[in-house]
Amino acid sequence: MKKKILLATAGLLSVIVLGACSGSSNQDIATMKGGKITVEDFYTEAKKEQTNQSLVRNMIIYKVFENAYGDKVTDKQVDKEYNKQKKQLGDTFDTQLQSAGYTKKSYKEYLKQSLAFQEGLKAHLKITDKDLKSAWDSFHPEVTARIILASSEDDAKEIKKQLDDKGDFAKIAKEKSQDSTTKKDGGQIKFDSQSTTVPSEVKEAAFKLKNGEVSDVITTTDSSTYQTSYYLVKMEKTSSKGNDMDKYKKELKQIAEDTKMADQTFSSEVISKELKKANVKIKDDAFENILSEFLTTNSSGKQTTTDSSK
Template sequence: MKKKILLAAAGLFSVVVLGACSGSSSQEIATMKGGKITVEDFYNEAKKEQTNQSLVRNMIIYKVFENAYGDKVTDKQVDKAYNEQKESLGDSFDTQLKSAGYTTKTFKEYLKQSLAFQEGLKAHVKVTDKDLKTAWESFHPEVTARIIQASSEDDAKAIKKQLDDKGDFAKIAKEKSQDSTTKADGGKIKFSSQSSSVPSEVKEAAFKLKNGEVSDVISTTDSSTYQTSYYIVKMEKTSSKGNDMDKYKKELKKIAEDTQMTDQTFTSEVIAKELKKANVKIKDDSFENILSDFLTTNSSSSAATNSSSSKKATSTSSTESSTEATDSSTASTDSSK
C-alpha cells in the first residue's frame, strides 16, 4: 500500500525566482546568432504558465501559515513525518526526493510548512455536539484482521479459491500478498473506521465480517493514480461500538476535526481569513488573480454578514419605535465599520 510521495514542484519556478531575486536577471542562459535568452526572459515567460501561477499561490499560502503557526510545529513532528514518507516509499524515496528537486533539508522545510498549514486549519476548527453525533454514525472501533493484496483480479480469485478450500490465510499471505507492510506477519493488521492504512472499501467489507469470516474479492481504485488493486480480508477480532458514545469521545472529536479540515469550503474560508490577517499584497501584475478564489470567499462571507445585519435592522425598524430604529441603524453601521 505504498503511496507516491506528495512533493511540491520545487524545480522550475524556484530556479526562476532565485535567479530573478539574486540581481542576475540579465545573466545569459543561452546565446545564438542574432540574439540571446536571459534569466529575465525566462522569468517573464515562465510566470505565465498556470503551473507556476499555482506554485506561487501555494508558496504565499504556506508562507503565511508558517509565519503564523510554525512555532507550533516541533522538530520531532517534522522528523516523524519525514521518516513516515521514507518508510512508505522504501528504496524509491531518494529517487523521488531528487526528481522533485529536494534535499533532505529542503524537504523537511516543506514538511514543516505542511504541518504548519494543518495547525492553522486546526486552530479554526469548532466541534459541536452535532458533529460528534455525525461522526458516531459511521464510527467503528479498532479491529484485528488479516489482508492479502493480489497483483491482479485473476490472482485474487485464485487465492480466494485456495482459502475456500481451507487454505491457511496467514501462510498464503506470506507467500502471495503484494502488501509489503503486512506480508511478513501473515497479513495481520489493526485498523478502525478512521484509519488510513487500508482502503475504505476494505474497511467497509471487514466491518461486516464476524470473527473467522473471509470476504470476497474486494476491488479498490486509487483516486490519485487511478490504479485498481484487489484485496481479500479475514476478520480476526472484531468489536461492537455499543451505545455509549462518550466512551469514544476522543476518537469522535478527532474524526469531526479531520472532517472539517478536509472540507474544501472550510479550508478556503480559513485561508481567506489568514491571508487577510497577514495583509498579503500582490506586487507583480502577472500574479494579480492567483488569490482571487480565497479573496472572493472572504468578500462573499463579509457580504453575507452585512446582508444579514441589514435585514435584521429592517425588521427591527418595522416593529420598534422610530428612535429605537435609528439607534439600531447606527449600531449596525458601527458594527459594519
C-alpha cells in the same frame, strides 16, 4: 504519485526566482543574429505559466501561515515528518529530493511551513455536536481480521475456492499473500474505520462480516497509482459500537477534526481569514489574480480579502 508531486513542487522555484538570483535582469541567456534573450525576457514569460502562478500562490499562503504559526512547530516535529517521508520513499528519497531542487535543509524548511499551515487550520477548528454525530455515523470500532492480497484476479478466485473448501485462511495467507506486512502472521491485522493500513473497500467488506466469515473477492483501486488489487478478508473478532457515543468520545472528536481539516471549504475559509489578517497585497500585476480563489474584487478592480466569518 502524490509523494512524487510533493517533492517535485520545488523544482519550479528555480524558474520563478531566476531573474532575482542572476545578479542582473539584463543578463543574456542567449544571443543570435538580430536579437537576444535576457533573464528579464525569460522571467516575464515564466510569470505567465500556470504552474508558476500556482507556485507563487502557495508561497504566499505558506509564508503567511509560517509567520503566524511557525513558532508552534518544533524541530522535533520537522525531523519526525522528514524521517517519515524518507522511510516511505525508501531508496528513491535522496534522488527525488535532488531532482526537485531541494537540499536536506531547504526541504526541512518546506516541511516546517507545511506543518505551520496545519497548525493554522487547527487554530480555527470548532467541533460541533453535528460534526460528532456525522463522525459517529461512519465510525466502526477496532476489529481483528485476516487478509490475503492476491497476485491477480484469477489467483484471488482460486484462493476463494480453496477457502470455500475449508482451506486454512492463515496457512494460505502465509503461502500466497502478497502483503509482506501481514503474511508472516497469517494475514492477521487490526483496524478500525479510520485506519489507513488497509483499503477502504476492504474495511467496508470486513465490517459486514460476522466472526469466522470470509468475504468474496474484493477489488480495490489505488487513487495515486490507479493500480488494481484483489483481496480476501476473514473476520476473526468484530465488535459493535452500540448506542453510547460517549464511550468513543475521544475517537469521534479526532474523526471530526480530521474530516474538517480535509474539507476544502473549511481550508479556503481559514486561508481567507489569515490573508486578511496578514494584510497581503499583490504588487506585481502578473500575479494580480493568483489569490482570486480566496479574494473578492471590488468596484475599482482591486482584490480584497473575503472575510468568510461575515
